Amino acid sequence: MSRKEDRWDSSLDHFINFWWTEVVKKVKDAIVFIDNPAAECLHWNMNGAQAFFVAGALGVKELTPLETGTKEQQKAVFITSEDVSGITEMAIRDIILGSRFEHCIVITAAPAAIHASIKSPESLPTDDPNNLRAFVELENRLLRWMGNAYFPQQSYTSEVLYCPLFAARLAENVFIMPPFSEFMGEVGPQSQDKNFSSSHKNMDHLAACLHSLMAFFGAREDVFSIGELSSALASKLDSLPAARARRKTAQNKVGILLFDRVLDLASGCNSDASNCLLDRVLSVLSPFPGHTAERCVDMSSLCLANRKAPPDLPLPLVPGCALQPGGISTFLDSASVKEGLLNVQRRVLEASKGTPTIRVTADSLAKRAKALALHGGLQQHADLLQQCLAVIQCSGGSASMSVELVAGMQKVLVQNLGVEDGEKGFVEVLKQITALLKTRKERDLKLDSVMLLLIHIFSVAGSEHNLVNSASEEMEQAKATLAEALLEDCQASENNWPGTIKDEIQASRVASEIFKKLVGIADARKKLTKYRNILTRQHSQQPASVSALLPTIVSDCLDKSRSAELSNDISCPIQGSSRGALGLFLGSAKPHPADNALTIVLVLGGITGSEIRSIQNIAKQNKKHVIIGSTKLICPKDCLKYVYPSTHITPAL
Incomplete structure (x- = not known):
């Protein structure tokens, strides 16, 4: 470097x-x-x-x-x-x-x-x-x-x-912004209102924070955006009087790429954590009270008075910090739970000066961790032991099995969606999810898990074809089944929902609102051209697959040789003029993200560990300096906020 x-x-x-x-x-x-x-x-x-x-x-x-x-x-x-x-x-x-x-x-x-x-x-x-x-x-x-x-x-x-x-540095060149953890785009009919200043009261505040960062850098920024919320923030930063004055005298140049999470909720709610252990940690472990990124680790197994907590207790009796300052790289650098077990065992062996074993399991690692703690290492190696138990707790248990179950179902549904006839595939997938809603209890599936399947499939299907017209009958059946499930679960007080849905009429109304939001999720990319589809359909040599949208866009932006391939999907504000739907490369005077010594990728609505890891690899391949920022680290349960009408029900996140 x-x-x-x-x-x-x-x-x-x-x-x-x-x-x-x-x-x-x-x-x-x-x-x-x-x-x-x-x-x-x-x-x-x-x-x-x-x-x-x-x-x-x-x-x-x-x-x-x-x-x-x-x-x-x-x-x-x-x-x-x-x-x-x-x-x-x-x-x-x-x-x-x-x-x-x-x-x-x-x-x-x-x-x-x-x-x-x-x-x-x-x-x-x-x-x-x-x-x-x-x-x-x-x-x-x-x-x-x-x-x-x-x-x-x-x-x-x-x-x-x-x-x-406003910034919390998680790892090298990675930060989140906890004050803006709820800053995200909207889906459904209300998203048609472009007055973001009223629906996002902290838009001015976020623009001022980005200005303060650029002022500290002594930099003038070229802001590239994709998505309506990102475009609104880019316009706000461009028109900020203090930012305009700064850009006149700034010596350094920084590129900022703003991305809306709502454009690809499929990656956000993807339960397959096989590419990054951090995603598994975020999905399985409970959030630390008052935090958006940190996760709780049950440390009671290292205590002499090892008493199991009641099964209905939402948080461990003796919570530790899974990620912790300086330790999140352990989970970012590990692609899977197995790799995480190997990495943590190596560090435990170094601390305890033990003998390596041929086969590493969660049980064998737990025994080594407890031995290290009982022999005076609890205080000296507290950070290592917390990470060790976090990996162990992500390797098994009901929460981990539930995540793996949903991940397997998502893969199957994507395969069915990726048949040659797209409309037929979507109809069949809707029928399968409707059946899952009816038999969720027999399959030990929570309603939240089925909702994640709906969000994932609607986001993957996107605007490739008219979903409402092609599957209107199946949509109505799924909506009616969802209404029955909502009423049943609320009456039974499952998922800690307040019992605000008291009758079939109200349940039907809520289900209709949810499906309007699902259709809004599907339509999130309808104005895009190159980046409209994220589903690669099945062919003779390869099954259907989903490509994460954010790494694809970052790869295009960091490689200037691919500039001709970029479309008007990515836009940038022009200093001194009003913000419009301007193409990125309509003329030679337009800036390019690769022209800058530093590029800041900022995701509005949350970023996954897999996306962070992919962007880091892309930056290394293109020999570019990239700082990755987001409003939060996102896990599948966070995506439920996009569809649940908060005025009626509040899922236990």
Whole structure:
């Protein structure tokens, strides 16, 4: 890697660490209140809350109105990943009113311009110095809540600071943005509304965060986008006054490729984790409370008092961190559970100085891990033991078997869909899924699993043919069967759903909404040309298969020799003009992603471990420097949010 690439890589780390270092400077002798997204960023970037305690913090608590400070604590630091308004502002107010603070510091990841635009929603965020008035007004409110209006003789002080704390670096050149974990495109009839600023209130905030990253790099960006949400964000960043001013003087060039997850939900909900162990970990293990990426590991097997938790307990009694800072590469670099077992056993043997065995199994590795822990290695090798148990727990158990079962069904359905007659294949697949809905309990299938099959098939089938017209009768049968399943499961309180579906009419209405969203998923790529189809149909030498869309697009963008193959599917904003549906290469003046020394691939809606691994390999093959970012790491269950109407039912994710 060249020196220039090293500089870019260090700039990403420097950007993240620089702002957290500024935060750490403020926490001495203070009680710290921090919200969950900011705490997740802290977990990945600064060794967790330990950085605060080393700097002299008195304690760390969640930013919630249920918390307060003690009588002895006079200084408080509030860290929020969003703007200080609404629920966040009320939480800070309640904490202060219930405490005896004399010095309060609020650190927000939203700039003053965002706060100013909240009061005037029709106005665009600018770099006008008058926007700082929003911070001054907040400082005055902090003083009033502390008691300055009633006890003016007291020495009360308040500060409001802006620090762009939005990125969590998972691995080398890989980051997520926990504050925007719910930022995703919409499907169904409501997706026709192009007013993304109203449906995505944090669009301005995300654009401001990307601007802060480019400003730290001293770079001007060429933003390439595919998908309606990505295009809206690209337009927002292009028109941001502060970004326009920066681009006039910036010396470096960065390419940003924005991609909508909704264009390929088939890859997002694919339960086949044979290409990357990280996907298996994300699918099998439960999310750590308050986190989007970290997963819980049951560490009770390493404890002397090894008592099994009740089977209905949602989380382990003694949870550890499966991924953890610096450890996610173990799962990214392993293609399968078997490979993960081999890699972890090698490290366990090095730590315990044991003798290697010819055959590695989950049971043999578990025995070695417990022996290492019982002989004084629990504290010294805690990170290794947590990863070891994570691999073991992903190799067996009911959750792992359920994932493998769904993966097998997805493969079979894709094979049936890939017959020569596409419409006939889709009709047959719908009939098979309808049968699965009826017999799901006999097959030990949860309704969520069958829904994942529907999402996967509709996304794979796409707009290759008119699904509604070609399978209208089968669609109605599947819809009616789904309504019966929803009513039955809600009445039985399965999946922890609230029993809001009380009769057949309501169940039918919800099922209709779900199928409208499924059709919207199928139509997500209908405006594309080259990238419309992701299904390779069966022929004499090869069975039907699904190609992940994101790696295909990245490969085209990083290889300039293939520029003639790129179509108008990928577009970029033109500086100084309005954003339109412009082709990428209509003229020689148009930029190309491969022209930049650094390319940032940013996925809106979540990225899988397999996609990360594929993009890393593509970058290595093309000798390009690529940073991979996303709003979150996605697993199949996350895709259920695209189809379940949240106003009626909420799946247990």
